Amino acid sequence: MADQQPDTDPASLGPVRDTAADRRSIPNLHEIAQAAADKHGECRRPIPMYTYDPDTGDTKYVGAPCKSTLENVCPSCAAKARSLRMQQAHEGWHIETEPVDIKRDPTQHQLEVVETRASLMTNYQEAKASGDQDMMAGIREVVSDVDADLRETGGRGRLPALDPEPKSERKRSTRRRQDVPDLPRKKIDKATIGRQYAGKYRPSMFITLTLDSYALDSYGKINRDGATNADGKPCSDGSAADPDSYDYRRAAEQPSSIAARRPTR
Known part of the structure; x- marks a missing residue:
């Protein structure tokens, strides 16, 4: 009688039992959700916040970012916090000394443009006195181009208009009572850095x-x-x-x- 060969089909042996090491190597649902949040740049562990809409009266829970600054806790919030600190440092939030404003001298081109505009201003007033409307219209177009050129060079401030409008008298909407003493005025320092408390705190x-x-x-x-x-x-x-x-x-x-x-x- 021929020897029977053992059946080596895995299906015939029944379900294979996973070992503890195999189960530990499989990512759980929490890790999968964190990986999906990292992929889309969202917070790993949003904090549920109870919100109320006073207009509609609806209430619901929304997820607020945890705002952690540690990358191993939440990479997305840590990256946003790092970007915010970089922006604040660029804007000078953490400086300990007053910023020095270095004013640049006017360039030769700026001086020439201003001199040209002053000449055009004089010509415009002469044309206005003689009633030459065509000359006045032509000077307006040239002055408009000159002003645009001066703005592009980096000049700041308001340029005088060719036909300045009369200033109206400024009237206060509310008048202060005359039978009460004046409010105390506190001297304002020309500084951008606030007072320092306890030697190291500057809120x-x-x-x-x-x-x-x-x-x-x-x-x-x-x-x-x-x-x-x-x-x-x-x-x-x-x-x-x-x-x-x-x-x-x-x-x-x-x-x-x-x-x-x-x-x-």
Whole structure:
């Protein structure tokens, strides 16, 4: 009797069981989604934000970018943050000294163009005095080309018009009361860099917060929505009811240092 050959067909052996190493080598759905986000330049881990449309009353969740600055966390947000920092550095956001404005001297071509325009201005006034309309129209066309040439050379400022319009008297829409003292004027420094705090901090904006209370401490009473002052006039929501007694310093210092004083086990 002939020997029977073993059946080597994989299908006849049943399903092949994957090993743990094989399963670990297969990308999971989370990794596939991250790869798709990287391919299209989108955020890897968007943060769901609850939004409300006051016009339609609709509410929905939208994905907001995580804005991470680490490339291993989110390459798309890190690239956008790097591009923003480069733009800010180019605009001078991080400079520590005042920028020096180096004014360039007028070029020979600019001087010639200005002299030509001055001559045309004189000729135009003479033609206007004699009533030569054709000459005036021709000079207008030439002056228009001269002005365009002067703009292309990099000149700035307003050029005098051939026929200046009479200036109308400026009238204020609201007049200041004459029975009250003038508002104090603070001298403005010709500087672009703000004040430096604590030797190393130079914020671009400084705000003061009014808090009714924090934990067991009270800084002072603040006005709620619909509050009125002693004269019966409405007060702004969140303003201190008594600015003289409100402890602004402790209200600003304590919340910022509460993390350092948090009890630990």
